[in-house]
Amino acid sequence: MARKHILHMLTPLRHMSPFDVNMAVDAGYDVVVPYVEVGLAEVTGLVQDAIFSRPPDAGVNTGIFIAGKDAALALDMFAAAKKAMVPPFKISVFADPAGSFTTAAAMVAKTEKLLRSKFERTLDNTRITVFGATGVVGYCTAVIAAREGAEVTLVGHDGVERVTKIAADIKRRFDVDTWPVDGSSDDRKKDAVHASQVVLSAAKAGIQVLSRDQLSQAQDLLIAADVNAVPPAGIEGLGVSANGDPIEATRAVGIGPLAIGNVKYKTEFGLFQKMIGAEKPVAYDFQDAFTLAREIAK
Ligand SMILES: NC(=O)c1ccc[n+]([C@@H]2O[C@H](COP(=O)([O-])OP(=O)(O)OC[C@H]3O[C@@H](n4cnc5c(N)ncnc54)[C@H](OP(=O)(O)O)[C@@H]3O)[C@@H](O)[C@H]2O)c1
Known part of the structure; x- marks a missing residue:
């Protein structure tokens, strides 16, 4: 049997x-x-x-x-x-706490794919700013991107103190650098966006973190991605199903929560299936999630 x-x-x-x-x-x-x-x-x-x-x-x-x-x-x-x-x-x-490992893996994998196909570049040396960085998805997003060589900034919505501790924890656990910044006012958030090539938003569901105005004059911004599927969108003007579509009134293209969710779903499901089908016991964390998400996002 x-x-x-x-x-x-x-x-x-x-x-x-x-x-x-x-x-x-x-x-x-x-x-x-x-x-x-x-x-x-x-x-x-x-x-x-x-x-x-x-x-x-x-x-x-x-x-x-x-x-x-x-x-x-x-x-x-x-x-x-x-x-x-x-x-x-x-x-x-x-x-996969709160689905965060597979969600972060999916967001970074989708971003990597778009960077390559649209801008002929990789995550390495790309300036990435993570909003919602004190959350479980934001933490993991920052770690995956930093391990791929991105210059990752962690935005603290309530100041710089907590994100400074998170950057220290990431350094201690993974020996990669991330940079904390204060995102406690609209002007500070705007500055963070203007210093970015990629913005990854992993903030609380149903909260608009960035307005169109904050994005519109960001000269270097290539991609903005958001995982929040509950209206209003975390990034104003970014459609839930956007999959490399231009974001109106900005220079950037967007990746919306449903496009990310599609890869997330397949990644978590796929890791459960790989566990079930394995010939020897396995141990999967966010790095394994990212490996699979990359294959799925290809
Ligand atoms: N698309 C998908 O497949 C998928 C899958 C899973 C999750 N998600 C989404 O991913 C997002 C992050 O999930 P999570 O579990 O990490 O969420 P979370 O724990 O609710 O919080 C995420 C972050 O948002 C911050 N935040 C709270 N209020 C804020 C405000 N007013 N302005 C700016 N930031 C604020 C939190 O700060 P504090 O630390 O101060 O609370 C935290 O840094 C959620 O939107 C969730 O729905 C999407």
Whole structure:
């Protein structure tokens, strides 16, 4: 009899995301079990409880999913889960807190594709400014772009203090530089846009972060992308389905949340399917999400 595919879904929050539950089942998991309000210190025990209940060759049929709303905590939980394995007892692990790893991967992959096809350039040395940088999607977007050689600026909507700490955390974890700036006024946001070649907006749903006026005179701006699908648009004038379309009254082209969401959906679904189909236990984080998103966005 074929072994069932079982996914243990861990979140530090009160609820597991229904989005992720649906996606895991649609991708092929037979059984998904949510564990809520899980602390970092509890990850080792839960993983070891799962690995020892099935023979080592069933490790590949058993998975851990790490959710939540905090990129740094999810990365710590991911590291703890991997460390908890006792070879030959190993299982698969996939982290995607609030869909952020796959969303950020999709946004950067779509941007990279457009940079190449429309402007014949790569992410390397491209000046990228991330709005919503204190959020889980923004954090991950910044890390992926910086690791590809982009000069990444983190905009703090409430000042520079929190983004300075985030830049330090990114440096400590990934040894890449990002630059914090104060985006607490319209003029400061405008300055940040004017210094950019690419603007990536990952701010809270339903909040307009940038106006047409802030974008209109940005001479170097090539691309503006936004992941917020809830009206009003995060970037005024950027259509939800924009896929390299010009943004009216600006020099830039846009990538909207539905174009990014299409790649995001396929990336998260695809990573669940790869976990299920793997021959050995796997561990997927945002870098694996970016690798797959790049293939999908091609
Ligand atoms: N298209 C897709 O496929 C897809 C998938 C997943 C998520 N999303 C979207 O991605 C976005 C980011 O998600 P998330 O989970 O990281 O969101 P989040 O936690 O709600 O916050 C994102 C960021 O927005 C900031 N923010 C809050 N109020 C603001 C304001 N008035 N002005 C400017 N920034 C403000 C937050 O700052 P604080 O730290 O101060 O709260 C944070 O930096 C959301 O719009 C979400 O809907 C899209």
